[in-house]
Amino acid sequence: MDPRIEEYLSENREHHLDELKQLLAIPSVSALPEHKQDIQRAAQWLAESLKRAGMEQVKVMPTKGNPVVYGEWLKAEGKPTVLIYGHYDVQPVDPLELWETPPFEPDIRDGQIFARGASDDKGQTFMHIKALETILRTTGSLRLNFKFCLEGEEEIGSPNLEEFVAEHKDLLAADVLVISDTSMLGRGKPAICYGLRGLCGLQIDVTGAKADLHSGLFGGAVQNPIHALVELLASMRNKDGQITINGFYDRVLPLTEEEKEAFRALNTDEEQTRKDLQVPDLFGEKGYTMVERTWARPTLEINGIYGGFQGEGIKTVIPSQAHAKITCRLVPDQDPEEILALIEEHVRTHTPPGVTVEVKRFDKGRPFITPIDHPAIQAAARAYEKVFGVTPAFTRMGGSIPIVETFDRLLHLPIVLMGFSYPDDNFHAPNEHFHLECFDNGLRTLCYYWYELEQAIG
Template identity: 50%
Template sequence: MTLTDIFEKIDSNHKRYVQELVELLSIPSVSTYSRHKGDVQRAGEWVVNMCRRLGMEARLYPTAGHPVVYASHCPHPDRPTLLIYGHYDVQPPEPVDEWLTPPFQPTVRDGFVYARGASDDKGQFLTYLKAIEVVMAVRGEVPINVKVLVEGEEEIGSPHLGDFLRRHKDLLKADAIAISDGSQFAPDVPAITYGLRGLAYFQLDVTGPRVDLHSGSFGGLVMNPIQALSAILCSLKEGGDRVAVPGFYDDVADMAPWEREEMESLPLDLANLKEYLGVEVLCGEEGYSPMERKTARPTLDINGVWGGFAGEGAKTVIPSKAGAKVSMRLVPNQDPDKIAGLFRAHVAKVCPPGVQLKVTHLHSAQPVLVSRDLPQVQAAARAIHTGFGKDPVFIREGGSIPIVNLFQEELGLDAILLLGWGRPDDGAHSPNERFSLEDFRRGIRSAVALLYELAGEGA
């Protein structure tokens, strides 16, 4: 089936679509700050109103935190149903002084729109709403059933989404789910993500003397909490950047030879990557390529350290406490709960005497692999070819998306389509976040094609 008439409509309406995206991006829906609670609510209401304008049944469901948007249009009892997921909340904009233009005053320049949430995730999920709108306008009806689930807490770990899914399983029944909250492999290299690493994330709190002490008067008498913390953190890695927690690698599933061959064939420009990162050398586990280390091998990283005096000038103290955040990215067959137990046992064993150690397990997520042979995944590949004009590459992603686990566990969905319209250098979570307007257009085209491919009416 030709989609030329629909694509022409997309092009003629592109300016309006961008204006509507700018309107949504102007809402500072920062879910982590209580002072923005009203703005998060306002963004949810904006999405509901947009869905209603498309002719969908839409409602804002309250939760114990920020609300969830659910909308549906299911005119075909005998056709597949696609569930579309997105989030309308955004990361905090800080450091604000590093933005070239204000984070919630969207600015279009050089073919990009710059604003917090542009790529993560307002611009990306809006492509699906615009796809539904244009298909309805040109053809009068969508070719499959569509459901939309857009939450307001993704950036704080989706703490209430699991309960919503459990309460509304029947409402959310679908044959596949599309999630566009990631990126292409590289600019103009579209991708389908079939693997995600899992996560085990901890906070370590080390407590020593009752109060901060004068280092001249008490140095040599007590264990310094920063020194104790440093010993713990240094024990977590060994030569070759291997994680030193006993048992950490016991259940790791090795990559198949074909996977290693495909990763080697991906167009990864190491020089450009190092320039983008601002580093001269790439480090990591010995025996694996940068792409393998980045996406398919387990890792451990120290994400933050605090303690003592770090202000201007001198203050010679032995601090009473110190702390750190530690995250571990996990690969298939590694269980976050088992890893958590191994981590707790290890840090307890190596903790020096004279301090108390508190270990808090903050977050976890199971690793994910989606079969590339599923018909819905193949339909998505054809849709991306139609929308972008080239076949997508298949990749693993080094990050974790905990909501994917929720959809698998609570809704029994295996056909999870991770289709990133953004770019790796969009700056998600960073100052000057942006989204290419051409990728916005191609994302809408691909979303349209996906509707027809899932209906068995591909272009």
Template identity: 70%
Template sequence: MNPKIQDYLHTNREAHLKELTEFLSIPSISALPEHKDDVRRAADWTAQALENIGMENVKVYETNGHPVVYGDWLKAEGKPTVLIYGHYDVQPVDPLHLWDSPPFQAEVRDEKLYARGASDDKGQTFMHLKAIQAVLETTGTLPVNFKFCIEGEEEIGSPNLPLFTEENKDLLAADVLVISDTGMIEKGKPTICYGLRGLCGLQIDVRGAKSDLHSGLYGGGVQNAIHALVDIVNSFHNENAEITVEGFYDKVLPLTDEEKEAYAALNFDEETVKQELSVSDLYGEKGYTYLERTWVRPTLEVNGIYGGFQGEGIKTVLPAEAHAKITCRLVPNQDPEEIVELLQKHIKAHTPPGVEVTTKLFDKGAPFLTPFDHPAIQAAGRAYEKVYEVPTSYTRGGGSIPIVAAFDQILNVPIVLMGFGLPTENFHAPNEHFHLENFDKGMLTLCHYWYELEKSI
């Protein structure tokens, strides 16, 4: 990589921070209708910023909600094309009184930039723009081709982006998709998340008698809806915390030896987790570590359960109905639709006599995985290591980002999650901030990555 690029980033640091401060001043809260004009303003700002760095074919695309901003630079003939995804919308800021400085007036304290969106995701999206500008202005060209897809609805679940992606597959076609909307495992420890769990779930509604019954008159002779629900819930797991739904594990991919080695290299301390959570023991599927249970194994959890008398004291009734909310975290190769069908079949088979059971489905999201040894993943690891001078950590995420799975399914492209945030940066909470150490090193890492990609794919 040309040393002039690093000099450019150093020389223009204050100008870049000033520009980012302007971006962060726009209260682009996608969840609140009163900020619709602000979200549009952020889209227009993003489009202008793309033009300013030399992107072409820049356009603000309308959707049924907030706009999607596109731009590209496709002059590297015969070279790979990178699609960069980010979002310009932010979370609400309440409770406002817990902020130490106004959320939309960015402020630097202790080499941290405080503002809503500083880490999630305006700051990280902005880094991509400035990294590309640094390469283009110092060398006159770029090592690979670029496309940008920057949306304004990520914080409300990206309801319109899957349809936009489906309708614009050719426009967004690329060799690799890069997203910087995740984090590093800890300060100074660069991290690539190469997989996320999917999600499906349902509500179980158990109905017994036509109304609550007097337990003295009917107790022992009529099925109690709560007892029936407990039977169903208890049937989901065995004594080893394994899920007993028939067929649930059939398509689960085993961990590779390389992945096991990568997780072991993290030297994760399970005792620290117990202390942080104030629990005496951890729990989970027998034969797996805590990281394996939370990253690469599927789960079935009861998120809520209710029924019967809830007030003070006691009311001697047999509840007529009871309810539970169930969600599953899914891993690669598990199909949310198929898992829901297996759950419904299991529930039907384990429904006790004397009650009727119905289910209501929740939203679903597929899991995603880019193979650990994919050249685009390994190139990202090398880029991190050149800047941070420590080995890159490779992780999977226990949570779900549905739009990542949608990109995976619709575009059929390897996805690299190159995050530069830290777990302590209060994204979605008051006093959100971004460590400027990672602002500086992150842009340099991205510049290295484009040259690594040029040689790798």
């Protein structure tokens, strides 16, 4: 890498941080309608930032919801194209009283910048713009072609991005997609995420009598919907943590021996995790480690259960209804629609007598995985190692980023997840922050990566 790049990053560090503060000061909360104008402001700010960085054909493109910001630099004739994805919307800030400083008044203290969106995902998206700007300002050119797709609805599930990508496949066509919206394992422990779990959600509504009944007059004569719901839910998992839905595991891809060895090499301290969580024991599917359970095995979790009298004291009723909310984390090659259908069939065949049951479907997202031996992944590993001085871990993530699978399915390109935040950066929580060492090292890593990637696939 050209030594002028390191010098430029050092000389312009304070200027870059001042610019980042401007972006973080915009309250672009996608979940709240009152911030609609702030969403537009953030999109326009990013468009201007892309132009200043040297990107061309920059435009704020409408969707049925919040706009997508697009920009490109396509002057590396005959070279591959990189698509960079990020999001500029942020989570709500509640509870506000738990913030030490106002969430949209960025504050640098103790080597960290505090603001909503600092790590998720404005800070990391901003780094991509500055990395390319740095290379262009110092060398005058880029060795690869680049496109940006920056959206404003990720924090509400990207409801309009799939349609946008489908309609603009030619515009977004690329050879590799790079996303920085994940985290490292910890300080000095870079990680490349090569797999994400998928997601499906549903609600079960159990109905008995037409209204709540007096438990003295009707107890023992009619089915209690809460009892029926508990029985139904209990039938979905056994004491060994295995899901008993018929066919649930049929499409699950087993871990390779190489993956198992990579997971073991992380030396995850399960006992420390137990202590940190303050639980008497960890629990999960028998025969798997905690890392394997959370990264590479599917789950079925009851997220909420309610019905009957909830007030203080006792009210002697048999409730008319009971409800449960369930989500499943899915792994390759599970299909959310198929899993939902299997659960619905299980509900039909296991519904206790005396009640009717309705299932409502909610969020869906497919799992994603990229082979860790792909040249784009290996190039990322070399870039991390040059900056951090250690070989990065190859990890999966227990959570879900549904749009990643959408890009994979619609654009048919490898996806590299290069995160630079720390797991305890409080994303989605009060006092979200981004360590400045992550900002500095992330910028350098990205600059190295483009050189490594050009050597690998150019």
